[in-house]
Amino acid sequence: MADGGNGGSAQAIVPRKGPEFAWADLPRWWFGNDPFRTRFFDAMSLLFPEGEKFFIACVRDYRERISDPALAAQVKDFIYQEGQHGIVHTAFNNHLKAQGVAVDHILERQKDIMFGFFRKRLPKVFTLGQTAAAEHMTALMAHGFFANGMFEDADPRVRAMYAWHAVEEIEHKAVAFDVFQKVARGGYFTRVLSMLQVSLTFPLHVFLIMRHMFKIDGVKNRFGVWMKGLWWLYGPGGLYPRLMRHYLAYFKPGFHPWQHGDLDTYTRWREAYEGSGNDAVHAADTVMAATRAAA
Numbered sequence: 001m002a003d004g005g006n007g008g009s010a011q012a013i014v015p016r017k018g019p020e021f022a023w024a025d026l027p028r029w030w031f032g033n034d035p036f037r038t039r040f041f042d043a044m045s046l047l048f049p050e051g052e053k054f055f056i057a058c059v060r061d062y063r064e065r066i067s068d069p070a071l072a073a074q075v076k077d078f079i080y081q082e083g084q085h086g087i088v089h090t091a092f093n094n095h096l097k098a099q100g101v102a103v104d105h106i107l108e109r110q111k112d113i114m115f116g117f118f119r120k121r122l123p124k125v126f127t128l129g130q131t132a133a134a135e136h137m138t139a140l141m142a143h144g145f146f147a148n149g150m151f152e153d154a155d156p157r158v159r160a161m162y163a164w165h166a167v168e169e170i171e172h173k174a175v176a177f178d179v180f181q182k183v184a185r186g187g188y189f190t191r192v193l194s195m196l197q198v199s200l201t202f203p204l205h206v207f208l209i210m211r212h213m214f215k216i217d218g219v220k221n222r223f224g225v226w227m228k229g230l231w232w233l234y235g236p237g238g239l240y241p242r243l244m245r246h247y248l249a250y251f252k253p254g255f256h257p258w259q260h261g262d263l264d265t266y267t268r269w270r271e272a273y274e275g276s277g278n279d280a281v282h283a284a285d286t287v288m289a290a291t292r293a294a295a
Contacts, residue, residue, distance in 0.1 A: 036229030129194030
């Protein structure tokens with residue numbers, strides 16, 4: 001398995017069946033009893049099922065035009081992985097629904113935006129550019145999830161769900177991009193414009209969902225919670241500043257996803273997962289232990 005300190009070689013896309021988890025006894029604030037960090041990832045989970053459907057549809061627009069057998073096979077496995085992500089996150093989102101979160105309303109609103117507006121009003125090459133941009137953002141987050149022990153005080157099951165999802169985002173991170181460039185012949189301007197749009201609207205949607213979640217949670221001192229949480233995200237040493245160099249690489253004219261992203265964590269997770277009979281919790285815990293030991 002190749003490693004890439006300054007980028008790695010493409011990894012095989014493994015069509016795994018999504019792991020199953022029992023969520024009934026999951027604490028409401030499963031991330032260190034912190035409402036902001038918990039609801040940040042809960043809100044992202046809400047966006048995944050419809051988002052995955054959107055990504056699949058945008059890549060399928062060009063599927064019949066793919067002449068490269070290797071890329072065609074990657075698209076097939078990409079579609080399978082994205083479908084599994086939707087299934088696993090839907091199960092988690094049903095747990096959120098039981099907490100009083102307006103899951104169905106949020107999903108319908110998201111569907112209206114993605115399929116009622118983007119897919120109907122924008123050129124197909126632009127929506128494929130949106131897909132490539134979103135895949136880059138999820139992949140760079142995936143590369144950075146465990147690098148600094150960020151999930152140290154998270155519930156092991158949710159940590160395992162996001163680790164599994166992260167691994168698959170890394171495996172297929174170049175598929176939509178390659179279809180965009182090689183098949184749709186998308187240009188640099190479309191690539192940059194679609195990334196700027198995704199960069200603005202994705203966090204906005206997450207924050208709006210979090211505001212709703214804080215309300216049903218009865219969070220007190222919401223201003224303080226927001227300020228502390230936004231510092232965790234955007235302050236010096238925060239989640240996004242640590243990923244900024246990887247994010248900005250997308251704007252280079254000669255960029256390709258496999259030029260960036262260390263693969264040590266990916267390799268460790270995959271070895272632990274496959275060596276334990278596909279135990280996602282064990283694999284995530286193994287990665288977490290290695291990160292802790294290296295700190």
